Amino acid sequence: METVSLGRTGLQVSRLALGTGTHGWAHRSEQTGLGLDGLANLLRMAYDQGVSFWDSADQYGSHPHVARALQGILKQGCPRESVVIATKTSSRKGKEVTHDVERFLREVGTDVLDIVLLHCMGQRDWPQRYAEAMEALSRAKEQGKVRAVGISCHDLGALGIAAETDWVDVVLVRINRAGVHMDGPVDKVVPAIGRLYAAGKGVYAMKVLGCGQLTREARLAMQYVLQLGTVHALAIGMSRAEHLAQNARLIEELTPWHPLQAQR
Numbered sequence: 001m002e003t004v005s006l007g008r009t010g011l012q013v014s015r016l017a018l019g020t021g022t023h024g025w026a027h028r029s030e031q032t033g034l035g036l037d038g039l040a041n042l043l044r045m046a047y048d049q050g051v052s053f054w055d056s057a058d059q060y061g062s063h064p065h066v067a068r069a070l071q072g073i074l075k076q077g078c079p080r081e082s083v084v085i086a087t088k089t090s091s092r093k094g095k096e097v098t099h100d101v102e103r104f105l106r107e108v109g110t111d112v113l114d115i116v117l118l119h120c121m122g123q124r125d126w127p128q129r130y131a132e133a134m135e136a137l138s139r140a141k142e143q144g145k146v147r148a149v150g151i152s153c154h155d156l157g158a159l160g161i162a163a164e165t166d167w168v169d170v171v172l173v174r175i176n177r178a179g180v181h182m183d184g185p186v187d188k189v190v191p192a193i194g195r196l197y198a199a200g201k202g203v204y205a206m207k208v209l210g211c212g213q214l215t216r217e218a219r220l221a222m223q224y225v226l227q228l229g230t231v232h233a234l235a236i237g238m239s240r241a242e243h244l245a246q247n248a249r250l251i252e253e254l255t256p257w258h259p260l261q262a263q264r
Contacts, residue, residue, distance in 0.1 A: 002014075011084050013204070016234055017234065017236070018238060022237030024062075087117070104116070114148065123157065193228065
């Protein structure tokens with residue numbers, strides 16, 4: 001699978017990311033329900049198929065599963081840099097975020113977290129509300145514990161202000177062709193994502209399949225987001241090996257539709 005540069009982060013990500021947060025809440029998700037070995041094996045299977053971008057979160061409870069998969073990859077002699085791990089903190093205070101970063105490092109079993117996002121930003125004034133949390137992540141980045149920082153977005157105003165906020169390296173956005181579970185109507189969200197991309201942010205997408213409503217037209221759904229030319233990768237929650245294989249194949253087949261410059 002081809003990879004692309006994730007904005008100006010310096011990270012190379014596969015176009016497909018394996019999401020671990022389907023119905024994720026209270027440290028559980030559909031993926032973690034597979035069990036420690038079940039999800040770890042799926043992540044390693046994804047890696048073998050070129051899906052080297054893994055999306056996790058404290059809220060999903062998926063750090064131990066990611067750690068188990070990462071251990072297996074490292075034991076095979078693969079470099080740590082060959083997989084990009086994103087996670088998210090729901091903390092809002094500086095000290096809490098600092099503690100989260102240290103805990104996440106232990107839970108994932110790594111010296112550096114590739115991406116840490118402030119989870120579920122739902123207000124336009126989030127940079128003012130959560131300045132402490134942002135500062136804590138900036139310090140972690142300066143200390144080499146985090147490579148890139150940003151937000152997962154759940155509000156159109158929050159999405160818009162992210163493009164104007166220098167602190168933001170990466171944004172996880174909600175986008176699909178049907179406008180299902182998005183931050184606003186498609187004709188408002190698409191230009192907002194375009195502004196993120198133009199500002200050099202790393203952009204990856206969730207809800208591409210509309211929380212399952214578009215699975216029967218997965219090719220069209222993925223093609224729609226890829227053709228925007230402003231989204232670097234698609235994060236899709238998968239729990240079965242056959243779904244992983246199907247989605248990986250679709251992404252590879254649709255790569256020529258993607259205007260972004262790819263690198264093998």
